[in-house]
Amino acid sequence: PNADLVRERGAASFPVRDLTYLVYGGQERTEHLERIANMVASDPVFRKTDRFFLSRTEQYRRSLEKVRHYKELIAKHNLHSELDQQDLRQAIDEDLPIGLHVGMFIPTIVGQGTDEQQKKWLPLARAYKIIGTYAQTELGHGSFIRGLETVATYDKSTQEFVLNSPTLTATKWWPGALGKTSTHCVVFARLVISDRECGVHPFMVQLRSLENHEPLKGITVGDIGPKFAYETMDNGFLRFDHVRIPRDHMLMRFAQVAADGTYSTPPHSKVSYATMVFMRAYIIGTASSTLAKAVTIAVRYSCVRKQFPLRSGEPEQQILNYQNQQAALFPLLATAYAFHFTGNYIRQMYSDFVRGMRAQDFSVLPEMHATSAGLKSLTTWIASAGIETCRASCGGHGYSKLSGLPSLYANYIPACTYEGDNTVMCFQLARYLLKLYGKAQAKPGLRLPGNVSYLEKSTLLDERCDASTEELWLDPARQLHAYRNRALRLVANCANRLVAEMQKGKDEVLAVEAIKSDMVKVAKAHSYYVVLNNFVNAIEQLRASGTSTPILRVLKTLCDLFALHFIQADLGDFLEYGYLSSLHTEPLHAQIRRLLEAIRPDAVALVDAFNFTDHALGSALGVHNGRVYETLFEWAQQEPLNKTQVAPGYHEYIKPFLLAKM
Amino acid sequence: PNADLVRERGAASFPVRDLTYLVYGGQERTEHLERIANMVASDPVFRKTDRFFLSRTEQYRRSLEKVRHYKELIAKHNLHSELDQQDLRQAIDEDLPIGLHVGMFIPTIVGQGTDEQQKKWLPLARAYKIIGTYAQTELGHGSFIRGLETVATYDKSTQEFVLNSPTLTATKWWPGALGKTSTHCVVFARLVISDRECGVHPFMVQLRSLENHEPLKGITVGDIGPKFAYETMDNGFLRFDHVRIPRDHMLMRFAQVAADGTYSTPPHSKVSYATMVFMRAYIIGTASSTLAKAVTIAVRYSCVRKQFPLRSGEPEQQILNYQNQQAALFPLLATAYAFHFTGNYIRQMYSDFVRGMRAQDFSVLPEMHATSAGLKSLTTWIASAGIETCRASCGGHGYSKLSGLPSLYANYIPACTYEGDNTVMCFQLARYLLKLYGKAQAKPGLRLPGNVSYLEKSTLLDERCDASTEELWLDPARQLHAYRNRALRLVANCANRLVAEMQKGKDEVLAVEAIKSDMVKVAKAHSYYVVLNNFVNAIEQLRASGTSTPILRVLKTLCDLFALHFIQADLGDFLEYGYLSSLHTEPLHAQIRRLLEAIRPDAVALVDAFNFTDHALGSALGVHNGRVYETLFEWAQQEPLNKTQVAPGYHEYIKPFLLAKM
Ligand SMILES: Cc1cc2nc3c(=O)[nH]c(=O)nc-3n(C[C@H](O)[C@H](O)[C@H](O)COP(=O)(O)OP(=O)(O)OC[C@H]3O[C@@H](n4cnc5c(N)ncnc54)[C@H](O)[C@@H]3O)c2cc1C
Ligand SMILES: Cc1cc2nc3c(=O)[nH]c(=O)nc-3n(C[C@H](O)[C@H](O)[C@H](O)COP(=O)(O)OP(=O)(O)OC[C@H]3O[C@@H](n4cnc5c(N)ncnc54)[C@H](O)[C@@H]3O)c2cc1C
Structure with missing residues (x-):
């Protein structure tokens, strides 16, 4: 294995295995997932590396082969629970032509079929007889x-x-x-x-x-x-x-x-929304794992890749030592962890709802529906762009399909479109927020539910940031204050503009049309707040439940970077109405640089903790042993064009081309 | 043809054909390009639509076939000038395996070979005998x-x-x-x-x-x-x-x-840089034309696509009527025009340099080298992200390869990597700017060359924006002032931080490492300024040379949108040190909304003016006649999987799968 990776792995500040357990829900569950992942990785039917070299029809046939084998394995290993089957599909890690069957067809029968209809079709569907x-x-x-x-x-x-x-x-x-x-x-x-x-x-x-x-x-x-x-x-x-x-x-x-x-x-007309929320919870979880894969590939490669010595005569630098490379990758690493906790949160919210629904309690539905719409948009947008950032940061080799990153991106991005176009989803959340804000304005003292309670406090708009030192920026309360303030400010601006447009003579429909761009901003701002809030809360809970200090410390660093990076990225929002000034932004920038440095020695350990197999990554640049050049070279030899020394088409095209007179 | 497109085309505020002439350098040149484009479009060897359905090897063979045919056509039509051949290749519009031959191999022999070596290899190369x-x-x-x-x-x-x-x-x-x-x-x-x-x-x-x-x-x-x-x-x-x-x-x-x-x-060690500048000028021009293609597809489709009525019972809206859709697409439309003028500028700079070089005058080389590095990065980054914005704005159909957008993107993005990784290019420009800034600081009164002369005036840093009305934001001088001020601010901050890092005990090498993220920002900020400056100057020249008012008006609107949109996009930079405040940003936002509305009726005409053939666009969504659904449906029938009613793999995989017991 690559010596740099070995060294980096030896120098981690925290026990990697413990973080893996934390991510996957405990030692037992992790080991179970590993057994399935290893079974898949060692099964030649499930090999993924040939996909790079097959035509579309061949790829479709190969996935049918995997589907057939999947059913054989279910029988062979008695994987009859839904969870087991889901784990197996996740380990196979391909968009199988039974994805819609389990992800949409069966849930729709469950959600919308009568008991009788369920009795008729579910057994057939669950046994894959249709x-x-x-x-x-x-x-x-x-x-x-x-x-x-x-x-x-x-x-x-x-x-x-x-x-x-x-x-x-x-x-x-x-x-x-x-x-x-x-x-x-x-x-x-x-x-x-x-x-x-x-x-x-x-x-x-x-x-x-x-x-x-x-x-x-x-x-x-x-x-x-x-x-x-x-x-x-x-x-x-x-x-x-x-x-x-x-x-x-x-x-x-x-x-x-x-x-x-x-x-x-x-x-209850909104009841079918529940299935949508279920799908979105799944999509949000996938945003985390997909981004985590991309970051794993890019971080490992950036440790192996060396380019330029600092001074002539010195050894070349690992590109991960460059500030710009860290600034590109580490916020995404932090985001992959942040979205992991968002996924947990929304799944929890959904189970609570399902429990309540049995007692005819639909009260959380509006909040859950709106929140999940916004989170689906924000997480898929950030994950999509993040994969491309990872790819570009791998230089030329990132453009090779053998890096795994082009396919990861191209397979992932429709998540921004299906289950609701992201922009349209943002309108749903923004409408919800505007409505609540309007209610709160009309009726001071009204209590709003959980995540949106900040909309009650319009006095928040007069408050200013007081994080005038690097240290103060690490205070979660101050971070959350900034995100809340930004979200409220944008909601309030939107509401004011709506009124202004109507005063100019537009009816409400046209007034809404005139503020649609701002509504997208509103939805994002609120969703950022929800993600950060959940990350902060999750760390609090972990602290309370006795998680070890090294793990807490590294999670806190990631959470800080997430919080500060996305303030920096949208700095205009925070500056525009004077919530921040350069008094605060200079320590903000400085603290971000400090956080990048703090993460650097743990970067490899933090991606290792996601525990992806080489099969799951499907990347010559991300291989666990770091033998990136050997793997690239070896995989490239399979290219069909390399079957003959002389190009296919030489006799028909190249030779006549070279000989033709002009 | 689609009725909406017909209506939009009839309602343009300017003569489209005149703008086309303006873009392509006159009527004669336009008609020449059209002859070549039509010759290619009507030649079955050059058809592009089959590419969607071929394996990699088949695609490679097809491109060899095109290469052979290309040489035949050169002979048949006597296309012996380099320009003619370039026009032909551009019309063929594919990454042909002779692209490097003409783009890098021959130029390197010209640039680096002795006269004797040129005499030996150039005739062979130019006749494609090697x-x-x-x-x-x-x-x-x-x-x-x-x-x-x-x-x-x-x-x-x-x-x-x-x-x-x-x-x-x-x-x-x-x-x-x-x-x-x-x-x-x-x-x-x-x-x-x-x-x-x-x-x-x-x-x-x-x-x-x-x-x-x-x-x-x-x-x-x-x-x-x-x-x-x-x-x-x-x-x-x-x-x-x-x-x-x-x-x-x-x-x-x-x-x-x-x-x-x-x-x-x-x-003269830097002399080989000239070839690099030549390549970069080409890349910058391609950023414009590639973005123009993507915007053409998205704008036409967004006129044909209808989704949602404003009020129930009313007809559905063209999605281009939605503010968010305009906010996504129109700044990119403006950018495609902006980059067109940037391309002209850098080509002009290059020819001037070549002329000077013959007289041993290398003086503009450092500025040209640094400027082109920054512009290459900025334009390729914006064009890449812009193509994806266009794709996403087409909803689900954008994800189909038949939309043309996925291939456009995936073929385009390596421009961010080859001919110099964009980030590394940014360092080159930033180093140059820091050096000049240092010189100007050390020696007040020093005159700096053209684009960088603003680095002389550190008093500019004390100046504030005074665009406190929507109207004032349309003043080019004010727009440029903002961009100059931002660039200078970032350069000055970088220089100060460099000093600060060295005062903390770092040597210069390590101090530079500590400000690399900021250097990337510096390079972008300067490059934005150069692009805007050239757009403004180009309009001034067109005005002086008697271009008609309707054309000038629409170009000015595009230039304004370019200027204001990219202030809005990086608002934090402009707010952070008090150059702007909400006093200015509110009219800024309002003016941007107004500009989007102003462009809306001309949007189709503005993309039509780029004059792409359906062959060049290769898109079912962008077809000139707007028959997008018919074209999508028809093209999809060619999919190899559709050759049989029953799936390939049914007997081996699906049937056994359905029958297997679990
Ligand atoms: C489609 C395609 C076609 C190509 N065609 C050709 C060709 O015809 N001929 C040819 O010779 N080559 C070709 N190339 C190669 C191309 O020129 C290189 O990939 C490019 O120069 C980038 O170099 P790299 O891959 O080594 O990236 P790297 O230098 O490894 O970059 C990886 C990352 O490290 C960062 N980085 C690197 N150095 C520093 C530094 N000093 N400070 C901070 N960050 C740094 C970069 O910003 C990047 O994020 C092609 C590449 C592609 C993708
Ligand atoms: C890979 C993939 C898999 C899919 N799988 C399935 C499937 O299994 N089953 C299925 O039924 N469908 C499926 N779909 C379809 C998918 O659900 C739709 O594409 C999606 O809902 C978006 O709708 P659209 O394509 O009509 O986009 P459009 O609504 O046409 O959106 C186009 C643009 O218009 C904008 N826009 C639309 N309405 C408004 C508005 N009111 N105000 C402002 N802007 C607006 C959007 O923001 C977007 O930019 C799939 C799509 C993809 C890409």
């Missing part, structure tokens, strides 16, 4: 769901729905595993009963024969073609030509259509 | 060129150089067209004469037989494998096992090795 997906988006509509054009017309005479795609833009477009793999699908369509529009509802539709996989009559289905990445996933299109399904194929937990065509509406 | 590339980077070294490990040892007895790769990390890695295509190569190696190290020099080496393309003895060469994109380009690796080349294969325009081994050094 493969399903979730088809909402159409060529013409994604964000605006009420605009979907696929129609389900109720035919009372036969008690069937007739599904139809009346226009080209009604074509379902994007659903994962729809193109070639799925046998079934939950289709969202506008329900029409006796010419009456009853809104968009989910319908269970069989797409392909279970005998021979041919599409059923009236169904046109196929793959939508190449994407930025996601080669293993057959995102598909789907058109219906008057396809008939029985009445009980509408998922009727909430809205119902009786045999005679009587339509009844759901009791 | 194909060359430029091999500097190694596995272990890119930025630090003096660290290259490839050795060229002079053997006096045979008057030969012996090229050798002593280590794995000495392997050349990355050069374009090296892997499979090139017959020749300029290799950078450390010259050793009688055990004396004489530094890194360029050597002409034949790699492959001109008979059968087999690698010559002692040469191991191949492709480095898959990259983020660049599939058509065989970036390669290269190792030497004691390969002998004649003495006159060292390019000896500057340094020389006599037959007896006497080494003489170059007269």
Whole structure:
């Protein structure tokens, strides 16, 4: 192994293994995950390095092979719990064409199917005797769901729905595993009963024969073609030509259509939001782990990579010693940890809600829905940009697919779009915040829930930062004060501008249109506050529960860097209304430099603590043993162009080219 | 064609064609470019849409086919001038494996070869009887060129150089067209004469037989494998096992090795920088055209795409009507125009330099070298991030490769790395600025050259912005004042911190290491100023030369948006030391909103003016006729997975999967 990495690992200020346990929920759970990860990593069917050299069709076939093997392993190792299967899929670490089946199809049946419907379809789905997906988006509509054009017309005479795609833009477009793999699908369509529009509802539709996989009559289905990445996933299109399904194929937990065509509406219209929150909690967790992978690759490589001596004649520097490299990577390292705690928080919030919901308590739903929308946006945006920062910081070799970083990025970024376009999500949170702020203004003394309680205190706007020394910037209360103040300031400005626009004669709809850019800022500002708040709280809880000092110290340093870096990154917000001045920013900058230096000796240990296998990283630059050049060289030899010394196409093209007269 | 686009085109406030002439240098030149572009677009060999569906090897072969056809067309249409050939390659619009030949190999022979060497190799190269590339980077070294490990040892007895790769990390890695295509190569190696190290020099080496393309003895060469994109380009690796080349294969325009081994050094060590400046000028121009393509796609699509009505029952809005969408896209539109003028400026500076150099006048070299380093970094960074902003603003469809945006991005981003890693480039400019600032401080009254003359006036630091109304923010002098003030402030802070670090006991080397993050900021700040200054000057010149009012008006609006947007984006820099306060930022924000509204009706016309063919855009979302859904649907049908109704892999994997017991 690489000597620099060995040395760095020996010099960590904290016991790496303990931090790993902390991240993964204890020693037992960590070891369980390691067993699964090692089983996958040592199984040739699951090898990932060939993916770099396969065509799209080959990659799709390979992922089918993995899917088949996955089911074999479930049987062989008795992995019947959902958690075990999820662990196994996570270890396989590929966008498998059953991802939508487990992630959206089954949860939708659970969330929206009646007990009877669940009894019918869940056993089939859970035993993978059918493969399903979730088809909402159409060529013409994604964000605006009420605009979907696929129609389900109720035919009372036969008690069937007739599904139809009346226009080209009604074509379902994007659903994962729809193109070639799925046998079934939950289709969202506008329900029409006796010419009456009853809104968009989910319908269970069989797409392909279970005998021979041919599409059923009236169904046109196929793959939508190449994407930025996601080669293993057959995102598909789907058109219906008057396809008939029985009445009980509408998922009727909430809205119902009786045999005679009587339509009844759901009791609590927002209840289906719960599934969305569940998905977003998952996405937020993935933001952490994906960013952690990118940072692991970049930090390890930056320890191995040497470029330039400080003075001629001296040995070259590890590039991780350069301040700019640290300034690029360490805030992302801190962010990966921050998002880990955000993920825990939102999962906890969700379980609490599910518990409450059983007792018909929906009270946290609005806050949870809005908060998770904002956090989904903020975390996916930062993780996406962060992966690219990591890639660029690896110089030329980062651009090689063998670095793992291009695929990590290209596979990750749709998280900013699916499950709700990030910008549109931000409006949801901003609207919620503006509403609460308005209420608080109208009714002083009103108590607002948890994360948004700062909106009560408009006196906060008159308060100023007093962190005039480097030391004071390490005070979590002061850090949180700054984030709260910024968020409140932006909410208040937005609210004022809304009023001003209306005073200029706009109605509320147009006034909202005029402040949309500011609403995005509002949503981000609030979400930053939530992330920091949870990081600070998590450390407090760890302290209370007796976590060792070295671990607490390093987590505190990461939390500080997270807090201060993102103030520095948006400094204008904090300066604009005088909350900060150069009196405070100079010690802020100085403290950030100090924190980078403090993290440097622990950087490798901090990425090691994420405990990724080489399989999971899939990167020649991030290999645990640091043999980056050997691995790059070796992997490159597999390139199909290298099968022959003379280029494919030499005789047809190069030779005639060289000989041609001009 | 799409009705919305037709309507938008009819409503432009300026004659689009005139702006096109302005961008491409007149009517004649525009029409010439159009003839070539149309010839390429209508030639089936050059079709680009199949690229989405080909494997890497197939893509490489297709690009060889294009290369062969390119040479045929040169002969057929008598395109013997360099400009004609460049126009043709630009119209083909692909990273062809002769890109390095024309872009680096020939220029290096011109720049570094003796007259005799030029006479020998240039005719061969220009007639494409040999194909060359430029091999500097190694596995272990890119930025630090003096660290290259490839050795060229002079053997006096045979008057030969012996090229050798002593280590794995000495392997050349990355050069374009090296892997499979090139017959020749300029290799950078450390010259050793009688055990004396004489530094890194360029050597002409034949790699492959001109008979059968087999690698010559002692040469191991191949492709480095898959990259983020660049599939058509065989970036390669290269190792030497004691390969002998004649003495006159060292390019000896500057340094020389006599037959007896006497080494003489170059007269002006920086002279080889000129080629670098030439390349950077090209890269800066490409930043404009690439960003222009991305914006064209996103703006057209955003006019066609409709999502959400403002009020229920109303027709849906074009997404380009949303403020956030305008705020994402219009500053990039303005930037594409800004960079166009920056490209003109740097090309002009380069021609002036070349003219001066003939008279042994090298005086502008330091400024030109530093300026172009900074501009290369700023423009490639902004263009890269801008393409992704455009992609994300297209929602889900942006993620389809058929949108053209993923490939545009992935092919473009290495511009941030090659020809000098952007961060490292920033240090070069910052060092230059710090040096001049130091000189000016030491010697008041000193006159500094052109773009950097503001460094003389440290009184500028005491001046404050007085743009307290929206109107005042449209004053170019005030805009420039702000950018100059920010740049000077950052330079001064950097200089002060350098002193402070040295007072703490660091030597200069370590003190520089401690301010590297700030140096990157300095370089960007100066470069923004240069870009804006050139945009403002260009409009002034156009006004003076009688350009029509409607064109001047729309360019001025773009220039204003560029200026104000990038103040808003880095607001902290301007606020931190009190140059701005909320007194100025409120009208700033308001003016930006006003500018977005002003651009909205001209947005389509402004992207149309770039005059890209559908071939050049290669995008289903950006098609000129706006039939985006039809095109997406049609193109997707070509996906190889759609050749059969039943998935490849069904019998081997899906069927057994569905049937397997768990
Ligand atoms: C990889 C991938 C997988 C997917 N998988 C599935 C799947 O399995 N099933 C499925 O049903 N769908 C799937 N989708 C589709 C996805 O859910 C949609 O793309 C997503 O909801 C965004 O919608 P859109 O594409 O219509 O974007 P649009 O709404 O068209 O957004 C385009 C732009 O318009 C802006 N915009 C839109 N509305 C407004 C507004 N009111 N105000 C201001 N700005 C606005 C947005 O911010 C964005 O910049 C997938 C997409 C991808 C990329
Ligand atoms: C698509 C592509 C095509 C290419 N084509 C060619 C070609 O045709 N011929 C050829 O010879 N080469 C080619 N290259 C190689 C390219 O020129 C190098 O990758 C580039 O010069 C960067 O060098 P590097 O990879 O060594 O990066 P590194 O120098 O290793 O940079 C890695 C990181 O370290 C940082 N860093 C480095 N030095 C310092 C310092 N002193 N202080 C602070 N930070 C520092 C950088 O900012 C960066 O973040 C190509 C590369 C690519 C990606």
